[in-house]
Structures are given as C-alpha cells and as structure tokens.
Amino acid sequence: MNRFGYTLTLLVGASLGLAACSDSVQEPSTEAPPPGSTTGGDGNTFDHDNTSVWDLIDRLEKEGPPSFTSHLHSCSKVRYTTLGNVLTGLGVNLTNLGTATAPTAGGLYKNAASALGTPNYVNRVRENIGITTSGASSEFDIFAAAAPEIITALPNLARCKDAGGAAPVLFNADNTCNLSGITCLIGMPATQGHVDICNQSITGASTPAVGKNIAVAAMLAAAYTCE
Numbered sequence: 001m002n003r004f005g006y007t008l009t010l011l012v013g014a015s016l017g018l019a020a021c022s023d024s025v026q027e028p029s030t031e032a033p034p035p036g037s038t039t040g041g042d043g044n045t046f047d048h049d050n051t052s053v054w055d056l057i058d059r060l061e062k063e064g065p066p067s068f069t070s071h072l073h074s075c076s077k078v079r080y081t082t083l084g085n086v087l088t089g090l091g092v093n094l095t096n097l098g099t100a101t102a103p104t105a106g107g108l109y110k111n112a113a114s115a116l117g118t119p120n121y122v123n124r125v126r127e128n129i130g131i132t133t134s135g136a137s138s139e140f141d142i143f144a145a146a147a148p149e150i151i152t153a154l155p156n157l158a159r160c161k162d163a164g165g166a167a168p169v170l171f172n173a174d175n176t177c178n179l180s181g182i183t184c185l186i187g188m189p190a191t192q193g194h195v196d197i198c199n200q201s202i203t204g205a206s207t208p209a210v211g212k213n214i215a216v217a218a219m220l221a222a223a224y225t226c227e
Contacts, residue, residue, distance in 0.1 A: 076129040078224045080118045083139065084109060091153020092146045105146035112138035136225060143220040147213035160184035175208045177215065185216065186223040194219065
C-alpha cells in the first residue's frame with residue numbers, strides 16, 4: 001500500500017471510530033440568553049451582548065445599517081464664526097478681550113480659536129467639524145464667561161420682544177427661571193424640564209448669581225453640542 005492509501009485508510013477508520021463512540025446527536029440549546037450582557041471567564045465564555053438576533057434585525061429594518069445612521073444622527077460642532085454670531089446675537093461684546101487675569105468671553109473666544117478647530121487657510125486645512133474635548137471645554141468656558149452679559153442684555157434683544165415690544169427676562173425677581181426667557185436664550189421652545197434644571201442650578205450653587213451663570217452656560221452648552 002502506498003503512502004496515500006495508508007493515510008486515507010487511517011482517516012476513514014478514525015471517522016468510523018468517532019461515529020461509533022456516540023449514539024446520539026446533541027441538539028443545540030434553544031434557551032434564550034438572559035437580558036443585558038454576559039461577562040466571560042476562564043474556560044467559560046467571552047464578554048458579549050445578549051441582544052436577540054431578531055431584535056437586531058428589527059432595529060436594522062427600522063433604523064438602517066450603522067453606515068447610514070452614523071451620517072443621519074451624527075453631530076458636528078458649531079463652526080467658529082457661527083459661535084461668534086451666536087454670542088453677538090445674545091448681546092456679548094466680542095471686542096472686549098479683557099486681561100490675562102480677568103478674561104472676558106471675547107478674550108476666551110479669540111484665544112480658543114485653535115481649540116475650537118478654526119481653519120488653517122495657509123496650509124489648506126479646513127475647519128475641524130468634529131467635537132473635541134478641548135473644544136467642548138473651551139466652548140463651555142466662553143458661555144460661562146458670557147453669562148453675565150447675556151443675562152443683562154437679553155431683555156433688550158429685538159429677537160426676544162413680542163408684538164408689543166416687551167421682552168422676557170431670564171430670571172424672575174424671586175431668582176427662579178423664566179420659561180419665555182429660556183426660549184429666547186436657546187432659540188427653541190423651552191419646556192418645564194428646562195425650567196426645573198435651571199432652578200436646580202440656582203438653588204444648588206453657592207449664591208444665586210453663581211447659579212444663574214452656571215444655568216445659562218449649561219443651557220447654551222446643551223443647545224449647541226447636540227445635547
């Protein structure tokens with residue numbers, strides 16, 4: 001017998017022997033996995049999500065594949081020039097640069113140009129439209145510094161005035177938040193949830209003035225970072 005015939009005989013014999021050792025075929029388990037996720041262990045399994053394949057198929061049918069939803073639901077940052085227009089529209093003086101020890105919103109805005117991803121036309125680099133940690137932090141700092149100017153200027157903004165020429169205030173005399181004022185601030189109809197969070201920011205701060213500044217910065221940050 002040549003080498004090939006010998007090898008083939010061994011393989012056939014091994015397969016027959018394995019078949020003879022088992023008198024039943026083990027059926028695959030149909031038990032549904034527990035909800036949530038499973039943590040793996042030595043000799044056990046691996047970390048994995050227990051989402052049903054049918055749930056995944058249903059989600060794909062409703063939402064589409066990730067390659068589509070990532071474009072549809074993605075969120076880019078506010079462009080640098082647009083952010084400046086927003087601040088100016090809220091009554092912030094961007095030409096007031098302040099000092100190194102007492103920075104203003106205008107000064108922070110100018111110095112944060114790089115962190116906010118401004119374009120580099122000399123090197124033909126477009127503006128970065130993605131949200132970065134440094135950019136988001138700088139944006140919040142700018143909003144926080146601009147808050148006192150915005151609180152003062154908002155009642156006089158033309159965009160906030162009604163047909164009779166009256167404009168709402170951001171905060172009432174009792175240091176509570178005004179629904180109409182928040183609507184003008186964020187540029188979309190505010191809800192009671194906005195008012196509740198705004199009031200919590202004031203009551204939880206060291207002073208009402210500090211709380212108001214935090215509330216304004218937080219609402220603007222949420223409005224302009226897709227939150």
